[in-house]
Amino acid sequence: MARFSAGKAPFIRIADEKNQGTQVIMRDFIIGLLPIILFAWYKNGIKVYLEGNVSFLEMLYPLVFILLGGLISFLMEGLFFMITDPKLRELKPLMNKISTSFALIPGLLLAMVLPLYTPIWVLIFGAFMGTIVGKMLFGGFGHNIFNPALLGYIAVGFTLIGVINANGGVMNQSEVLIDAYAGATPLSLLANIKTINYDQLVTPYGTLWNFFIGTIPGALAETGALAIIIAYVWLSYRKVLKWFTPLIYVGTVFIVSWVLGAVVGDGGVWFPLYSILSGGLMFGAVLMATEPVSSPKNPLGKVFMALLLGVLTVLFRYVGNYPEGVGTSLILLNIFAMPLDRFSATIRAEGYNKKSSIIKITLFLLFVLAIAAYAIIKANGMYTAGGII
Amino acid sequence: MIVQKAKGIHIDGRKSMSKELPLQDYLNPQFVYIHLLRQTESLKRVVEVGEYVRIGQVVALREGWGPLPIHASVSGTVTAVKKVWHSSGKMVDAIEIKNDFLGAMDDSITPEKDPSSLTKEQLVEKMKQAGLSGLGGAGFPTFVKYQSKLPINTVIINAVECEPYITSDYMMIDRYPEKLLKGLHYMMASVGATRGVVAYKAYNSHITDVLTPFLPLYPGIEIYLSKDIYPAGWEKYLIQQITKKTYNSLPSEAGAIVNNAQTAMVFADMVEHNVPLIARGITITGEGIKQPRNFLVPIGTPVKDLIEQCGGYIDGLDSTKTNYIAGGPMTGRAILIDDLIVNDTLGSVIIRPIPDPKLSVECMGCGKCADACPVFLTPTEIWHASERGDIEAVKRLKASKCMGCGLCSHVCPSHIDITDFVDKAKALIRKGA
Structure with a gap:
């Protein structure tokens, strides 16, 4: 007679396999960030160096800045563990804890969405707001309500944006030399001139191709649409994120802003393309809207959230006071992720063909449409299609 | 994602290891232990210690909503009533019978003269007398399904074996293909169903090969090839796929009955030879077994004997880092002591070393x-x-x-x-x- 181990069915777990499990997912996520980080370095460092506008050491700065973000949040989280839990004051248990808590990621993401020349102390403040306030105080990995990086970004964006601008913020050394930009990112330009016109919005930055590649002014890594799409393909292939969330988010923004453009007076397909390629939309859709902890768990909930994100982004971006919509709508929906998850989980469990489910889905879609309609009507009063005048 | 169609996941089958050797008969263990438990119902014992019993003699009764007689699976003397391990993970009372190796049969076991003349009611009565319950794992009394008030037009034989490792249905069909079709034929006759379906996974083309020669003899019986996904053998999924109908609580709402392949075989034996449920096929497998294989065994056989027949555990097996699983690896139960006894619903025992644990991580809500x-x-x-x-x-x-x-x-x-x-x-x- 031999005594065997206890255990619970199912005995076969994917997590036990090599190259599977949460830690592998997080590793894949960081691999997914690589093309975006490399592009950010190219755009803000290498390219500028090749144009002869910065020294060799300055060329390295964008890369160092992003890695520093990761390092800062890593150290903060380690420090937090050491202070709050006496059991974690030795190196081995501490490293185990940090490796299952994925401390690098919030800081990395935060540094990627901050403008170049952001003072380091601002980065530290943002990392503190994200990692300590946004993540650890809520109970650590898996318990945060807000996306930590996003919370840090919002905290910096609403309090210290003046500091960043005073330091030469959004543009890199080469971009500063181009007069046409007049010191503005595409979205702040739009917010200033309130005109939907290709010659005024796109031409100063070249063509839409530049928007696609990402060689336009903006935060460190948010402009590289192409790099972000490469990351999206990789992350979807590795099943780190649900492939349809970014697609629906970006698609909704595309359609609503196309209609918005048409209502204002310019129905060209350039405007929806401009909409999805400028600002942090691509970055937010692929790396922030898919953040698992702070978004709904079930697939229907993810669809619902992506739709809401789409219309809210258009609303905040074109009607709100700031030339920004992605961050605000994401942080707003972080709050509603839980109720949204419960709402959609019930519909899914009931079955889509049930009368109650059809009513709920219809009401939800009407709500989404109402926000879109409100954004379009408001925008119609604020913008003109400049070319005609 | 949005469209709600039945779905599943492909899981590596790990079935080849127990298919290497043919089905082995192991019909005469020294002792058998008849559990006094079916599903969650305790049985009433009707034999005393010291009494001599023959194969097929009633030794206990299941009472309540699904009454069934339970039969002795070997001939010999009742030597004790004692607690033994049951696949539910508990110890339950069992009748210990010491095999006398004479194979003495109860008088009731005689060939039926004209099985084709039996009426529906007689067939259902036989189902009951056979003590027949679902051998797939649920152990539901079979005759209850056949007393449905709703019209039944389809009887489905579930030989999908969607759980990894298990191959006992496959091996039993491989040896007794005609018995399966006969059983299905009689089951259809029991409810007047016109359509019979044998469902198994498409990659088991060998089953098609062994069944095809007999198919013309049994009109109305067809084959359904299921996808290699888990849980393709789930009753509701099978009925949805085959009848294109669905139901809320009972399959009969969709005009269908689903039975396990081995259940049908036992029924064929009962109808033609009056042999009740006394034996079943079982898979002994897993990475911790020297030579995994399938056995045909009397109900009540100690699994220990079978593991011995397989050459025992692999050398150097650390049992404290191994799961002894009664049933399939997806829904089965870990048994703590390797002293399990085969009961009606036990289709497999899997000895599986536990993979090295990784650092535990919180739920991140990936969905x-x-x-x-x-x-x-x-x-x-x-x-x-x-x-x-x-x-x-x-x-x-x-x-x-x-x-x-x-x-x-x-x-x-x-x-x-x-x-x-x-x-x-x-x-x-x-x-x-």
Whole structure:
């Protein structure tokens, strides 16, 4: 007679396999960030160096800045563990804890969405707001309500944006030399001139191709649409994120802003393309809207959230006071992720063909449409299609 | 994603290891132990210690809503009534019979003169007299299904074996293809069904080869090839695929009955030779077994004997780091002492070393469990609702739809026993109601 181990069915777990499990997912996520980080370095460092506008050491700065973000949040989280839990004051248990808590990621993401020349102390403040306030105080990995990086970004964006601008913020050394930009990112330009016109919005930055590649002014890594799409393909292939969330988010923004453009007076397909390629939309859709902890768990909930994100982004971006919509709508929906998850989980469990489910889905879609309609009507009063005048 | 069609996941079958050797008869263990438990019903013992019993003699009775006689599986003397391990993970009373190796048969076991003349009622009565219950794992008394008031036009034989490792149905069909079709034929006759379907996985082309020569003899019987996904052998899934209809609580609402392949074979024996349920096929397999294989054994056989026949455990097996699984690897139970006895629902025993544990990680809410759920539940929500003790929310989230397939735990990247949490939520509903 031999005594065997206890255990619970199912005995076969994917997590036990090599190259599977949460830690592998997080590793894949960081691999997914690589093309975006490399592009950010190219755009803000290498390219500028090749144009002869910065020294060799300055060329390295964008890369160092992003890695520093990761390092800062890593150290903060380690420090937090050491202070709050006496059991974690030795190196081995501490490293185990940090490796299952994925401390690098919030800081990395935060540094990627901050403008170049952001003072380091601002980065530290943002990392503190994200990692300590946004993540650890809520109970650590898996318990945060807000996306930590996003919370840090919002905290910096609403309090210290003046500091960043005073330091030469959004543009890199080469971009500063181009007069046409007049010191503005595409979205702040739009917010200033309130005109939907290709010659005024796109031409100063070249063509839409530049928007696609990402060689336009903006935060460190948010402009590289192409790099972000490469990351999206990789992350979807590795099943780190649900492939349809970014697609629906970006698609909704595309359609609503196309209609918005048409209502204002310019129905060209350039405007929806401009909409999805400028600002942090691509970055937010692929790396922030898919953040698992702070978004709904079930697939229907993810669809619902992506739709809401789409219309809210258009609303905040074109009607709100700031030339920004992605961050605000994401942080707003972080709050509603839980109720949204419960709402959609019930519909899914009931079955889509049930009368109650059809009513709920219809009401939800009407709500989404109402926000879109409100954004379009408001925008119609604020913008003109400049070319005609 | 949005379109709600039945779905599943492909899981590596690990079946080839137990298919290497042919089905082996192991019909004369020294002792057999007839558990005094079927499903959750305790049985009433009708033999005394010291009494001589023959094969097929009634030794216990299942009473209540599904009354069945339970038969001796070997001939010999009743030597004791004692507690032995049962596949439910508990120790239960059992009748110990010491085999005298004479194979003395009860008088009731005689060839039926004209099986084709039996009426529906007589066939269902035979089903009952055979002590026949579902051999697939649920152990539901078979005749109850056949007393349905609703018209039944399809009888489905479930030989899908969607769980990994298990091959006993496959091996039994390989040896007794005609018996399977006969059993199905009589089952169809028991309810006047016109359509009979044998369902198994498409990659088992060997089954098609052995069944095809006999198919013309049994009109109305067809083959359904299922996809290689888990849980393709789930009753509701099979009925949806085959009849294109669905139901709420009972398959008869869709005009269908589903039975396990071995159940049909036992029924064929009963109809033609009056042999009741006394033996079944069982797979002994897993990475911890020297030579995995399948056996045809009397009910009540100690699994230990079978493991011995397989050459024992692999050398150097650390049993404290190994699971001894009664049943399939997705829904089975870990047995702590290797002293299990074969009962009616035990189709496999799997000895499986536990993979090295990784660092445990919190649920990050990736939603893979909700994605995988074949009945479209959101396990994380059910889990949180039941932790809050919110019975209303658990009900709204339809936790009762869960059939316990285990896929949510299977796919969880953080190795969380989420199936278990959903089970607890289901228990909460039962308690609350």
